[in-house]
Amino acid sequence: MELSKRERSLVKALTTRNGRRRSGCCRCEGVRAVRELLDHFPQLVQFTVATERGLAALPGVVPQNLRMVDEKSFEELSDTVNSQGILAVASIPPEPAEPVSGDFILALDQLGDPGNFGTIIRTFRAAGGKELWYTKGSIDPWGDKAIRSGMGAQFGLNMRRFETLDELAKRAGDCGYCNFFIADPHEGESCFTCPGLFDHSVIVIGGEPNGVLGGYAPAGKVIIPMPGNYESLNAAQAATVIIFESVRRKLAGEPC
Numbered sequence: 001m002e003l004s005k006r007e008r009s010l011v012k013a014l015t016t017r018n019g020r021r022r023s024g025c026c027r028c029e030g031v032r033a034v035r036e037l038l039d040h041f042p043q044l045v046q047f048t049v050a051t052e053r054g055l056a057a058l059p060g061v062v063p064q065n066l067r068m069v070d071e072k073s074f075e076e077l078s079d080t081v082n083s084q085g086i087l088a089v090a091s092i093p094p095e096p097a098e099p100v101s102g103d104f105i106l107a108l109d110q111l112g113d114p115g116n117f118g119t120i121i122r123t124f125r126a127a128g129g130k131e132l133w134y135t136k137g138s139i140d141p142w143g144d145k146a147i148r149s150g151m152g153a154q155f156g157l158n159m160r161r162f163e164t165l166d167e168l169a170k171r172a173g174d175c176g177y178c179n180f181f182i183a184d185p186h187e188g189e190s191c192f193t194c195p196g197l198f199d200h201s202v203i204v205i206g207g208e209p210n211g212v213l214g215g216y217a218p219a220g221k222v223i224i225p226m227p228g229n230y231e232s233l234n235a236a237q238a239a240t241v242i243i244f245e246s247v248r249r250k251l252a253g254e255p256c
Contacts, residue, residue: 001067003047003067003069007049025090025092028144028152029147031054031058032152033151034087035058035152037090037155041093044090047064047065047066047089048088049077049087050068050069050087051068051069051071053084055068055086057086058086063086079148080148092142093154093155095159096158096160100158100175100177101158104129104131104197105177106131106132106203106239107133107135107202108132108204109204110137112137112138112139113139113235115145117138118145118150120236121141122151123236123240123244124239125150127247129157130158132157136161141154177201179197181204182220183206183223187221187223188220189222189223190222190224190225191222191223192225195255199255199256204219205235222242
């Protein structure tokens with residue numbers, strides 16, 4: 001089936017936040033991102049656009065409502081320099097109805113860079129994380145840049161949005177996640193020795209350059225020791241260190 005003029009306009013409109021808000025849809029471009037979408041939310045797919053090359057990169061998969069186009073037409077729709085020849089338009093997933101689960105909640109507070117946001121999402125998913133929460137002021141996780149950076153890992157996580165950090169903390173506490181930690185670049189207990197850091201807790205990563213804004217009074221602070229006496233790591237690097245410390249403890253049989 002051919003791509004209609006209306007569908008072509010929608011694909012273009014979804015590069016903007018207003019376009020996503022009006023339509024309730026997002027665009028998911030690239031082989032890995034489309035595969036994540038099809039694995040977790042195939043029912044949300046409105047249509048898929050692919051070239052012969054892009055379809056060949058998903059052997060054994062028949063995307064819903066497929067629209068085949070030539071390479072030139074796809075390049076006009078693509079938002080990347082070197083496209084992989086496949087993208088899907090899907091309804092934005094609703095907030096998960098299932099109960100909160102997992103060892104700890106990773107929270108992103110007003111993290112505005114789509115590259116960092118996507119990298120953190122992908123890292124958390126790789127480490128087996130489940131609950132990724134974020135506050136108003138963060139980048140839209142369903143924007144095409146965040147989806148490409150995260151390679152569609154959004155679709156494999158329970159993503160929940162909150163107006164404020166206080167609101168996020170209250171919801172977490174109601175769900176039994178009562179330990180609250182903020183990653184701080186300047187002071188706090190080492191993330192490598194802090195007891196209970198991953199035991200039904202919330203760990204908050206803030207955006208650059210200000211870190212967590214507003215704070216949260218009952219929170220503890222954790223720091224990544226840096227013998228090189230450097231000022232700070234970027235948000236994605238810091239999150240990666242902390243997330244994989246949870247993996248290290250689990251594999252070593254150490255308390256969370």
